[in-house]
Amino acid sequence: MIPVENVPPAGDGGFWNDTGKTGITAWIFSTDHKRIGLLYFYSVLTFFLIAVVLGVLLRIELMAPGRTIMGPQTYNAVFTVHGVVMVFLFIIPGFQGSFGNLVMPIQIGARDVAFPRLNLFSWWLYIAGAAVIITSLFTGGGPPDTGWTFYVPFSERTGTNVSLAVFGVFIVGFSSIVTGLNFVTTIHRLRAEGMTWGRLPLFVWSLYATAWVQILATPILGITLALIIAERFLGTGLFDPARGGDPLMYQHLFWIYSHPAVYIMILPGMGVISEIIPAFARKPIFGYKMIAFSSLAIAAAGSLVWGHHMFTSGMSDTAILVFSFLTFVVAIPSAIKVFNWVSTLYRGSISLEAPMLFALAFILLFSIGGLTGLILGAAATDIHVHDTQFVVGHFHYVIFGGAVFAFFGAMHYWLPKFYGRRYAEKPAVVAWVLMFVGFNITYFTMMVLGMKGMPRRYYDYLPEFAPLNLVSTIGSWILVSGLILMLVNLFRGLFKGEPIDRNPWGAATLEWTIPTPPPTENFEEEPVVTHGPYDFKGAGIP
Amino acid sequence: MNPLLITTTQAVDPVFKFIFGVSLVLLLGITATTVGFVIRYRRSRAPEPTSQSSGNIWLEIVWIVLPSILVLAMFYYGWSGYLSLRNVPKDALPVTATARMWSWSFTYANGKTSPRLYVPVGKPVVVNLVSKDVLHGFYIPAFRVKRDVVPGMKNFAWFVASKPGSYDLFCSVYCGVGHSAMITTVEAVPAAEFAAWLEKGEGKEEKAAGKALLEKHGCLGCHSLDGTAKVGPTFKGIFGRRVTVLTGGTERTITVDEEYLRRSILDPNADVVKGYQPIMPSFPGLTKDEVTTMVEFIEGVR
CATH class of the missing domain: 1.10.760.10 (Cytochrome c-like domain)
Incomplete structure (x- = not known):
């Protein structure tokens, strides 16, 4: 272990010093998984912040009935772009691209991913797709106004620039498939000696399950989006009832990808939580095999539940019976994870530092998201809350309270390792409190509004919904102030904060055994793994 | 009103209560256990972990089996409630709802058309849903009914208003710039008043x-x-x-x-x-x- 005072300043040492190329080309043409990870990280973070601004604008518009700051057409475009950017440019590529790339090869004791150039190519595809989507906002008939779901026949008729936006999402999809292939191959072929499947860190297990979903489900999204473009330009009539088509077929095709995509978003987040909790409780994870298995079970069963987005659509009652049943089946592996995480805390030695606070918030917020999901899975109750603010609240509990809080936890847990410096603890805790409180005010209120019957994607609403909408908007301001404080504190710390040694948290996975920041080659010599990922005694951690 | 008739609201609300009730108990249990462990085993109080346990097969079985039973109960209860929304009482009054961007119009058997959905109190109404253009959604929160209005597809929803009053009717499926303005009301009036209204032609003045x-x-x-x-x-x-x-x-x-x-x-x-x-x-x-x-x-x- 290097003494703390010998750690080089941030942006220096380890892989940061890997020269040969200079300036920006050392990044955008690098095949080092750590540099690609940071490229992805800053790209997805930028899109996240853009979409946050759009989300805040939506909340300001909804602060009072009638027009507040924008007209209905603008509002419709803003919620569409908020959804498209958050889903396709932030959270789907987010975990795999950034922390998957940064951490996974080191956690399995590899030098890099199996196909480093393909890895760089996937980032370029992502940027190309993002550029097309951004172009679609400022050209043609203006930004798309269809909602992120692009439902037909509306998406075929609207004069806005849907075709170009859809083409951008199509390209981003290929980036996702390529990353999935790369990760599956890497995890199969590049594990170090002694890194058996039973010693794989749970974050790697979750990435593995996610990668399979990316490979198997994303092509269907590609086909679906290509069909929209064909409808718009060639008038094929596949989804148009006037020409013998069926709008419901589009919904099936869309959700066959987009429901599993929710698991692409949340599974790596669950993996992060499974890393943070044992490290800060200093105890082996409870039920390792069950957590690893439940990731695979969620990926498999989650691919068969897409129809629960269509209970009101006119789909047959038999289909509703089957999809409702399967939806409840997929609740079980999620519950297993929650129970195992909580049990890991029992008789541990719990340190409440920032990553752990985010993990604990995840457990609570994800539980609320999951439990409200039961209302949506049951056929009778779904009918009332489908397409209302309840769904908006539920979805944000799962994806923001779940996946994004896990992403924030990962930022506090892993980024210091790659910068060699850390953030200040106190402001991080304050930011966490603000976000946790603001989050619940914003989104719990939405669920209440939905129960009262306020539909989603509404620019204007009846006076009876006004008080709660105002509360939700105020909550969003608290949430955003916490977010700003968190980011300022985190990045100040990464560039100017206190230096850290190789294992600041006392964790037992492989990434904490190499120098901080990690060298380009990761390991000086190929590691031989002799203990499990959460065997603190075996790793010699007191 | 037929005392044996179950309204759609009566069919759905108990399912809400059951699922919310079970969820609340589970959520409080998870939260209390987490907070309790965090306080009891915080590092200042427990400097060393006192267990290295990494699992317990019996616990795993318990928390697989118990939630499975609970969710299957929710599934079944939810399904039976849903069937009530699909089984239209035989004597239901048929009305056709025509949705277009961005308005509703309701046509009755005698050809009368109205921008509001007038219904007699206590009598089941079955609404046949027709779309002139894109997808819309027929949603009456008070009666817990919703059904998408799909061009080229025969969808329906039924409900019964047990009390007179004016109830909001929304478009629930996003349909473009006028989506949130595509709202009207259900006017539930006593049967005699309804019959008189139905007979009367369009306004003369x-x-x-x-x-x-x-x-x-x-x-x-x-x-x-x-x-x-x-x-x-x-x-x-x-x-x-x-x-x-x-x-x-x-x-x-x-x-x-x-x-x-x-x-x-x-x-x-x-x-x-x-x-x-x-x-x-x-x-x-x-x-x-x-x-x-x-x-x-x-x-x-x-």
Whole structure:
């Protein structure tokens, strides 16, 4: 272990010093998984912040009935772009691209991913797709106004620039498939000696399950989006009832990808939580095999539940019976994870530092998201809350309270390792409190509004919904102030904060055994793994 | 009202209570256990972990089996409630709801059409859903019913209003710029009053007839009568106003007159007022007299 005072300043040492190329080309043409990870990280973070601004604008518009700051057409475009950017440019590529790339090869004791150039190519595809989507906002008939779901026949008729936006999402999809292939191959072929499947860190297990979903489900999204473009330009009539088509077929095709995509978003987040909790409780994870298995079970069963987005659509009652049943089946592996995480805390030695606070918030917020999901899975109750603010609240509990809080936890847990410096603890805790409180005010209120019957994607609403909408908007301001404080504190710390040694948290996975920041080659010599990922005694951690 | 008849609200609400109740117990249990462990085993109090346990097969079995039973109960209860929403009582009164961007109109068996859904209290109503253009959603929160209105597809929803009153009816499936304005009401009135209403023809008085036509064709979803900004320009004071319009991409300034109003109803996208989207559907099915009545009414909105 290097003494703390010998750690080089941030942006220096380890892989940061890997020269040969200079300036920006050392990044955008690098095949080092750590540099690609940071490229992805800053790209997805930028899109996240853009979409946050759009989300805040939506909340300001909804602060009072009638027009507040924008007209209905603008509002419709803003919620569409908020959804498209958050889903396709932030959270789907987010975990795999950034922390998957940064951490996974080191956690399995590899030098890099199996196909480093393909890895760089996937980032370029992502940027190309993002550029097309951004172009679609400022050209043609203006930004798309269809909602992120692009439902037909509306998406075929609207004069806005849907075709170009859809083409951008199509390209981003290929980036996702390529990353999935790369990760599956890497995890199969590049594990170090002694890194058996039973010693794989749970974050790697979750990435593995996610990668399979990316490979198997994303092509269907590609086909679906290509069909929209064909409808718009060639008038094929596949989804148009006037020409013998069926709008419901589009919904099936869309959700066959987009429901599993929710698991692409949340599974790596669950993996992060499974890393943070044992490290800060200093105890082996409870039920390792069950957590690893439940990731695979969620990926498999989650691919068969897409129809629960269509209970009101006119789909047959038999289909509703089957999809409702399967939806409840997929609740079980999620519950297993929650129970195992909580049990890991029992008789541990719990340190409440920032990553752990985010993990604990995840457990609570994800539980609320999951439990409200039961209302949506049951056929009778779904009918009332489908397409209302309840769904908006539920979805944000799962994806923001779940996946994004896990992403924030990962930022506090892993980024210091790659910068060699850390953030200040106190402001991080304050930011966490603000976000946790603001989050619940914003989104719990939405669920209440939905129960009262306020539909989603509404620019204007009846006076009876006004008080709660105002509360939700105020909550969003608290949430955003916490977010700003968190980011300022985190990045100040990464560039100017206190230096850290190789294992600041006392964790037992492989990434904490190499120098901080990690060298380009990761390991000086190929590691031989002799203990499990959460065997603190075996790793010699007191 | 038939005492054996279960309303849709009565079929759905117990399922809400059951799932919310079980969820609340689980959530409180998880939260209390987590907080309890964090306090009891915080590092200042427990400097060393006192267990290295990494699992317990019996615990795993317990927390797989118990939640499985709970969720299967929820599934079954939810399904049986849903069946009540699908089994339409035999004596239900049929009404056809026609949805278009962005208005509702309801047609009764005798051909009467109304922008509001009038129903008799205590009598089940089955609404057959027809869309003229894109997807819409027929949603009455008070009765817990919702069904998408899909072009080319025969969907329905049924409900029974057990008390007189006015209930909100929303469009629940996003359908474009006027989506949130596509709302109307269900007017539940006593059976006798309903029968009288159904028999009565459309209003005779000219002024009311003009307004009724605008309501019937959904004009007021996008054009207000009181100056409120909506999807389209307000009718208040529109006659005689000087406006800038786009005609085939070129701007010109005109004065709103009878001829302009007439053209805007029959060929709405010929001249679009600057600042508004060219999204209004045309109404070729209107008779000459109907158009005249509407134009005369609009002239009078001050």
